[in-house]
Amino acid sequence: MQTMKALVFRDIGRIELCDLPIPQVTQPDDVLIKVSAVGICGSDIKILEGKHHYKENTVLGHEFCGRVVEIGTHVTHFKLGDRVAVDNNIRCGFCSFCRMGLTSQCVEIKYNAIGVMRDGGYAEYCLVPEKQCFAIPDEIDDILGTQVETLATVVNGMNTLLMLPYDYVLILGFGPIGYLFAQFSRNIAAKVAVTEIDPFRIEVARQCGLTVWNPDEDDIVAKITEFTQGRKADIVVEATGNALEQALQCVTPGGKVLPFGMDSSIQATVVPNDITRWATKILGLYLGQNTMVPSIRIFQEKRLNMGPFFSRVVPLEDGINAFSDLGLDLKTLTHHPKNAMKIVMKMQ
Ligand SMILES: [Zn+2]
Numbered sequence: 001m002q003t004m005k006a007l008v009f010r011d012i013g014r015i016e017l018c019d020l021p022i023p024q025v026t027q028p029d030d031v032l033i034k035v036s037a038v039g040i041c042g043s044d045i046k047i048l049e050g051k052h053h054y055k056e057n058t059v060l061g062h063e064f065c066g067r068v069v070e071i072g073t074h075v076t077h078f079k080l081g082d083r084v085a086v087d088n089n090i091r092c093g094f095c096s097f098c099r100m101g102l103t104s105q106c107v108e109i110k111y112n113a114i115g116v117m118r119d120g121g122y123a124e125y126c127l128v129p130e131k132q133c134f135a136i137p138d139e140i141d142d143i144l145g146t147q148v149e150t151l152a153t154v155v156n157g158m159n160t161l162l163m164l165p166y167d168y169v170l171i172l173g174f175g176p177i178g179y180l181f182a183q184f185s186r187n188i189a190a191k192v193a194v195t196e197i198d199p200f201r202i203e204v205a206r207q208c209g210l211t212v213w214n215p216d217e218d219d220i221v222a223k224i225t226e227f228t229q230g231r232k233a234d235i236v237v238e239a240t241g242n243a244l245e246q247a248l249q250c251v252t253p254g255g256k257v258l259p260f261g262m263d264s265s266i267q268a269t270v271v272p273n274d275i276t277r278w279a280t281k282i283l284g285l286y287l288g289q290n291t292m293v294p295s296i297r298i299f300q301e302k303r304l305n306m307g308p309f310f311s312r313v314v315p316l317e318d319g320i321n322a323f324s325d326l327g328l329d330l331k332t333l334t335h336h337p338k339n340a341m342k343i344v345m346k347m348q
């Protein structure tokens with residue numbers, strides 16, 4: 001039996017480099033992908049901490065692209081050698097949410113996500129259903145190709161926000177998601193500011209030419225009030241998962257708040273009277289939704305400055321060390337300052 005290298009999530013705090021059998025095409029709609037590169041996501045870190053739904057003994061990795069190397073008997077839209085990015089969230093297509101277009105709320109979405117509940121792209125090969133594959137053009141290299149799914153979630157956010165050229169935008173949290181929202185905002189909005197506490201990521205924001213404030217040092221409400229001539233932000237993207245109350249303090253009357261970051265351990269207090277009195281729009285959304293194709297076009301046409309986005313490219317064998325660079329000590333499950341934005345593992 002032929003084997004491959006893979007990083008397997010054993011249980012909370014435990015991820016190991018293993019030799020696994022190369023998966024085999026068994027279903028008629030299966031596509032076997034030889035993974036070219038895979039990104040490490042904040043939700044992978046949450047899985048390792050036990051703060052995200054997970055399944056033991058699963059190959060993680062949901063941000064990946066690669067080449068088709070084997071196909072099932074019913075696969076008609078892809079052929080051997082095609083380069084594809086993957087939507088890791090499998091939507092059934094049959095539940096009422098799917099059939100009414102709200103596929104992010106598919107009743108099965110939580111149970112079969114690739115790289116979360118079934119084996120993903122932290123491996124040399126990965127088996128995916130044909131409908132999860134999206135062809136990518138040559139202009140998108142393997143490193144950028146890992147981020148199509150990530151961008152697809154942000155494009156869902158942009159579709160929901162309907163950002164206008166005269167909007168003042170504030171983005172709380174400058175991780176990869178905050179970075180992508182900030183690049184869109186620079187292209188579209190009147191003015192944008194971001195907040196971040198990690199020195200490394202503050203420096204990346206500065207490299208991008210962004211106005212950046214540290215909530216541990218600056219009074220963010222005072223800063224955004226001054227930045228907008230007393231108006232406050234028309235749009236606040238909350239990309240940390242723990243700052244909804246701050247987002248509500250920073251938004252202008254009639255403005256929009258997008259709670260995008262996820263942390264199931266956080267609770268917040270809202271004053272319903274204020275939401276009504278100040279006509280605040282709180283816009284929940286989840287994952288991408290019909291946004292893989294738009295994301296491919298955005299990358300193909302180089303619409304976003306992705307220069308400082310990728311901090312490091314490492315081989316799969318060194319991938320476990322990357323979790324420390326992203327702020328998680330695997331031995332103690334405690335956090336320290338991050339020294340990276342996005343880290344991608346590239347297969348040899
Ligand atoms: Zn992700």
Ligand SMILES: [Zn+2]
Nearest residue numbers: 092095098106
């Ligand atoms: Zn469904």
